Amino acid sequence: MSAWAECCWWSVFIPGALWVQSLVPGLDALLVGVLVLAQERRWRQMACFLPFCILVQEGVGTQSFGASMLWYACALLLFSLGRGWFEGRSSVLVLLVACALAPVSVGLMSMLASLQQLAVDPHILLGRSIVQMFFLPPAWLLSMLTRRRIERVQA
Numbered sequence: 001m002s003a004w005a006e007c008c009w010w011s012v013f014i015p016g017a018l019w020v021q022s023l024v025p026g027l028d029a030l031l032v033g034v035l036v037l038a039q040e041r042r043w044r045q046m047a048c049f050l051p052f053c054i055l056v057q058e059g060v061g062t063q064s065f066g067a068s069m070l071w072y073a074c075a076l077l078l079f080s081l082g083r084g085w086f087e088g089r090s091s092v093l094v095l096l097v098a099c100a101l102a103p104v105s106v107g108l109m110s111m112l113a114s115l116q117q118l119a120v121d122p123h124i125l126l127g128r129s130i131v132q133m134f135f136l137p138p139a140w141l142l143s144m145l146t147r148r149r150i151e152r153v154q155a
Contacts, residue, residue, distance in 0.1 A: 005150050006045075013143065018056070024135075026128035028057060028068075031075055032139045035097070036147070038079050039088045067112050074104050091141060098136035105129035 001009070010033075017029035030053040037046040050072060057068035078100050079093070086093040106125045113120040 001147065001151050002154060005154055009147060009150060010049075020139075021060075024131060026124075027131055027135060028053075028071070029135070029139065030056065031072070031132075031136065032143050034072060034075065035079060035094065035136075035140055036143050038076060039144075041088075067108070070108055070112075071105070074108065075101060078104070089144070091137065094140045095137050098133045101136070102129040102133040105132060 013033055014030075017033065020029040021027055033049060034046070034053060037043075037049060054068045054072065057071070075097065078097050082093045082096055082100075086096070106122070106129050109125050110120060110122065
């Protein structure tokens with residue numbers, strides 16, 4: 001994908017993801033972009049995009065600094081572990097990462113809430129992690145289809 005097309009895609013993706021996040025409390029729509037960059041092995045872009053995601057998530061959350069860094073680290077760790085068994089652009093890989101992130105999210109958020117002595121309803125944490133689990137695969141698929149479409153149009 002050319003630099004111009006890449007810039008246009010991200011200029012649509014980021015506001016769209018932030019808009020979706022504003023509609024659904026607790027959802028991390030920017031995680032889709034992180035997984036797209038990990039799949040395409042675009043580490044330079046990841047080095048710019050990941051700090052942006054962390055700052056956005058830390059700014060909108062009630063947890064102390066560090067929760068989103070752990071969240072993205074867990075997501076990338078699960079993705080790289082899964083990449084050992086599945087092809088990097090596999091929808092099965094993304095589905096498994098989404099399913100594995102659900103209990104990680106509940107555990108991580110409840111652990112960090114207890115460290116800060118915050119009262120958290122476990123049903124709310126479970127609900128948010130299930131929403132994230134069901135959101136991630138279709139959002140990733142839509143992102144990958146639009147990226148492929150742009151690549152075909154350019155060719």
